[in-house]
Amino acid sequence: MLKTYQALRRNGVIGINERNITYVNALNPRKLLVRVDNKLLTKQLAQAADIPTPELYGVIANARDMKHLPEMINHPDGFVVKPAHGSQGKGIIVVDGPLKGGWRLSSGRRIKLEDMKFQINNMISGMYSLGGQTDMAMIEYRVKFDDVFGKVSFKGVPDMRVIVLKGVPVFAMLRLPTAESDGKANLHKGGVGAGIDLATGLTMRAMQHDQLIDVHPDTAHPLENIQAPYWDDILLMAARSYDVTGLGYIGVDIVLDREKGPLLLELNARPGISIQIANRRGLRFVLEKAGALASDKLTAEERVAFAKTLSEKAADAGEPVIAPV
Ligand SMILES: Nc1ncnc2c1ncn2[C@@H]1O[C@H](COP(=O)(O)OP(=O)(O)O)[C@@H](O)[C@H]1O
Ligand SMILES: [Mg+2]
The missing domain is CATH 3.30.470.20 (ATP-grasp fold, B domain)
Structure with a gap:
């Protein structure tokens, strides 16, 4: 090359x-x-300038925010959870909609609330951020392509x-x-x-x-x-x-x-x-x-x-x- x-x-x-x-x-x-590098900041800047982005449903930065997860993800058409400092698609959860007490991922698999919380905790502990710094999980509208x-x-x-x-x-x-x-x-x-x-x-x-x-x-x-x-x-x-x-x-x-x-x-x-x-x-x-x-x-x-x-x-x-x- x-x-x-x-x-x-x-x-x-x-x-x-x-x-x-x-x-x-x-x-x-x-x-x-x-x-x-911070997708939450990008979204806020874009919104202020009328550049459309997927609607933000909520942000989870700590255990206190996690209590509100069920309200943030209460969307029958699904939602996306992603690390604010992520890259190359790492850590992103794309949910299509509810499925038997849990949610259906875009891959077809089912995910339960506890597993989703576990993954979100990994995100905020910095598992997917550059240098491993603590991060936030953004929950947003799932794009219907x-x-x-x-x-x-x-x-x-x-x-x-x-x-x-x-x-x-x-x-x-x-x-x-x-x-x-x-x-x-x-x-x-x-x-x-x-x-x-x-x-x-x-x-x-x-x-x-x-x-x-x-x-x-x-x-x-x-x-x-x-x-x-x-x-x-x-x-x-x-x-x-x-x-x-x-x-x-x-x-x-x-x-x-x-x-x-x-x-x-x-x-x-x-x-x-x-x-x-x-x-x-x-x-x-x-x-x-x-x-x-x-x-x-x-x-x-x-x-x-x-x-x-x-x-x-x-x-x-x-x-x-x-x-x-
Ligand atoms: N809101 C969304 N709705 C549907 N798919 C999404 C959404 N956000 C991200 N994705 C999927 O995840 C991929 C990576 O997301 P992106 O925001 O570009 O983060 P990264 O920095 O990890 O590339 C996208 O190319 C898309 O396939
Ligand atoms: Mg990308």
């Missing part, structure tokens, strides 16, 4: 060192990282990732779960990434394990020309995530709810660089163009309008495209 990236550098592909030095370290002040991406997902949760430089969306992709990724949309777990054209919200081309592919590996459905609904809203939510965090280089993760439309799931201050393979295009050109803009003087709407000019279809004809690998 290292070799692939070296070969791609001349096509404007940035590597992990360049990402870290020029973007992450330079544009994401350490003291602000708590805004994305829209089936627009049903034909290109395998048993899991698709999401959209938008890379945002100083408030300007520069790259986007649709991440799709596969049998291999076990319902997770993470690319390193074997999920599929499909580049999304910024101007139209249409998927362009896709990859799995850093290799280009045309159809979903499990459903065999073509991955090109799928329309991401609410595309303008998604771009606007991504652009506004900069205003509420002050972080100059972020990955914005958005899911699509059947009734509520796009919801912000989380923000990432160290977004991965494989998105370049999914777009078959390096990030450098768009990062430099967006970076040269005095974006702090523009409204989120103006930044979205600019983002659309970064679309490959609108881009300079001279820009190199990565050859199929």
Whole structure:
């Protein structure tokens, strides 16, 4: 993989060192990282700025809060419990609804109140937080995933990732779960990434394990020309995530709810660089163009309008495209 990236550098592909030095370290002040590392804070900041997120049902930080658990989870359509400082899906409990004195997990298994309390105690003791610091368990609305991406997902949760430089969306992709990724949309777990054209919200081309592919590996459905609904809203939510965090280089993760439309799931201050393979295009050109803009003087709407000019279809004809690998 290292070799692939070296070969791609001349096509404007940035590597992990360049990402870290020029973007992450330079544009994401350490003291602000708590805004994305603590999911409760992210949610509160987003709510204050009218960026929709899954509704918060409650927070459990100690034994006293635990007494209120039964009221917090009294939702016939299920709920999700997650560690506020968690990452990579660790510790997350997705409950579909009640089942015979307990609850049915998304995996189909049953969980009883005592077992749920046990897992929540593990969460708040810091089992899933970086450095093992004490944590909080957040209880929130369970997203009812829209089936627009049903034909290109395998048993899991698709999401959209938008890379945002100083408030300007520069790259986007649709991440799709596969049998291999076990319902997770993470690319390193074997999920599929499909580049999304910024101007139209249409998927362009896709990859799995850093290799280009045309159809979903499990459903065999073509991955090109799928329309991401609410595309303008998604771009606007991504652009506004900069205003509420002050972080100059972020990955914005958005899911699509059947009734509520796009919801912000989380923000990432160290977004991965494989998105370049999914777009078959390096990030450098768009990062430099967006970076040269005095974006702090523009409204989120103006930044979205600019983002659309970064679309490959609108881009300079001279820009190199990565050859199929
Ligand atoms: N509210 C929710 N409703 C349904 N599924 C969720 C919800 N929150 C998280 N998930 C599932 O858990 C995964 C990880 O959640 P996320 O908030 O991104 O935390 P992490 O930092 O662990 O990646 C999501 O990709 C999704 O599959
Ligand atoms: Mg995530």
